[in-house]
Amino acid sequence: MKLQAALLLAAATIVTPAWAQSSPPKPAAPATVVEDFKPSSLNQPGKLYPQVNSQGYARFRIEAPEAKAVKVSLGLGGRGGTVLTKAPDGSWMGTSEGPLDEGFHYYHVTIDGGVFNDPGAQNFYGSVRWESGIEIPAHDADFYALKNVPHGNVAQVLFPSPSTGTPRRAFVYTPPGYAKDAGTRYPVLYLQHGWGEDETAWANQGHANLIMDNLIAAGKTRPFIIVMTYGMTNEVRPGQPGGLAAFNIKPFQTVLLDELIPYVDGNFRTLADPAHRAMAGLSMGGFETKLIAPKHLDTFNYIGLFSGGTVSLEDVNTTPGYRDKVKMTFVSFGSRELERGGGGPPGGPRVDPRVNAKALKDAGIPSAFYVSQDTAHEFQTWRRSLREFAPMLFRD
């Protein structure tokens, strides 16, 4: 939700575009809340709250017996979250007013005017802070479930970065078998997080490694490496990122192209050519992808934007080499983003992404457009986007 807020903020002068539905449908709250609540799968060990039920309601319980007011930021759109009330045992309890969308949500708790995390939930970096996380079980959760299949590794690497003056962190997913097949080289996807997140997001919130493990076990994708690093290198000072409208891509581009890619190619068994290198990202990460990849087609031949702008036929026609070199242009959104009129590039004209996607298809540009049903500008959209994008990569 807050990621979308950031994008909209950057495009603050743009009103809701004409193609957006004027009255987006809201899911009707079921008449009865089914009392089959279970602890969220993201709870800290042994913690019974927060809970979720089979309809997607969330129930919170916070112990703060002397507090005056406790509120949870998560709730239905526009209603300001879930207000908790004092239970007979002195704890504060409350249930969301309606079902939440399937998948992962960030939230926090306001206690007597201060913002804290729910001690029952694990923390995930988003909104330039470690937030609480809750998981509403999805009907399609199987594709990112931890299963008894061969698993790849997610390695923290610290790579030299002369441009920023400090070793920097990246996480590198290597597919199952990487360690054993010492003769095999792999393509690489550079995969970026969104605004306010960091290089931990795609593995922690996104389960990128489990998505890949499951796709590979099912024979649905070629095994490849995924590299994830910090993309908010344009920050004014730590935690004070620059706005997206006046985004300076240069510092991050330098880290990515001049420092990280040579390090990865030097330290992992990669296929180090543009035909075996992709760049993609979610939200701000998609925005970064569009700023970098089309201008560096001798580095990347695959491009993916997940809720992070679109590619128009004009973009293709005015970018030298795009038509010849790009093997796949992938654009995706959550259906609720399209309903709400999201999807345009920050600061730019807000064209319906479906129109752009159709124009690329009609012109014979290798491209794909994916809509995640009944999800918004959140991680369930991006988990599904990775599941759809991965099998389209490196098909040589």
Next chain:
Amino acid sequence: MKLQAALLLAAATIVTPAWAQSSPPKPAAPATVVEDFKPSSLNQPGKLYPQVNSQGYARFRIEAPEAKAVKVSLGLGGRGGTVLTKAPDGSWMGTSEGPLDEGFHYYHVTIDGGVFNDPGAQNFYGSVRWESGIEIPAHDADFYALKNVPHGNVAQVLFPSPSTGTPRRAFVYTPPGYAKDAGTRYPVLYLQHGWGEDETAWANQGHANLIMDNLIAAGKTRPFIIVMTYGMTNEVRPGQPGGLAAFNIKPFQTVLLDELIPYVDGNFRTLADPAHRAMAGLSMGGFETKLIAPKHLDTFNYIGLFSGGTVSLEDVNTTPGYRDKVKMTFVSFGSRELERGGGGPPGGPRVDPRVNAKALKDAGIPSAFYVSQDTAHEFQTWRRSLREFAPMLFRD
């Protein structure tokens, strides 16, 4: 602090042993608090509080304008932490009554009777929950600093575990150069966390990877692999660990010996023999090491106990093969633990560890005893213990 509490709880029937100093010296609080406070190095991005000064005082600031009472659990021993008072701007502020020991400390905040984390600090898993962390700059912090030296990786691996019915997580440190020297095989240290912690502790709180990177860059240790996994497999249910006194080592021993070690030897370039395998741990991890390693000397020839019990000459003499096979028995404590009379094995006779160490030396057993000056049952003791232990390993 809480780790020690757990160990003492398990040995609740044992009173303070005679060899402990009856009146442990407390550092005298300086007359004047120097106003050179800076944000703790473990703060979340852009957060100005908590702060530390050059004397080791900690200063906290919590925003909760409508709260009745705010307290921080961290403070001088026995004084119940630091009580915050309302500042003119509506925030709650307070400074520890005296300097804290150098290094890492867990803490949390009690707001109107509820336990929360400090939104300014990063979180670290300890006490069976994600706690806030603060770092008091140490005079010897250089040995775990992030420097421009070659860095190893820390890989998350998910290994099959038929005994527990789910893939399990371990972190594997591989030294700099591991990826490039495809012909080299490495020894392995299995390194365990303490009670209430998990497999993230040694890298996050302990900086085990940076300690190794710096030792290797200085030519002080042979490069080796470190494997860290979850050791509280004896829990009754998640988050409800069994007591240490009636500790059942079997479930963890099965995971370690029958599942993790074969996985590591099958997937990393190890020297897979007892002469190139060590086991060590901190606190409960040392306790586990002592329960497992001496009975499996065809698996491990190096043993390290960091604030986790001692090895007596009787232990050596009554353990088949110990005298012939163990190449190093390393025992360490923080000096404050010795002052306070800690150091005995949970539930067992509380012998002064210095007496046991001297007996081993006198009998010619390859052994080392290390005391971390002015630190307690906390991570600074264990960071230093690893720095001392690593160069003694695998010297063939």
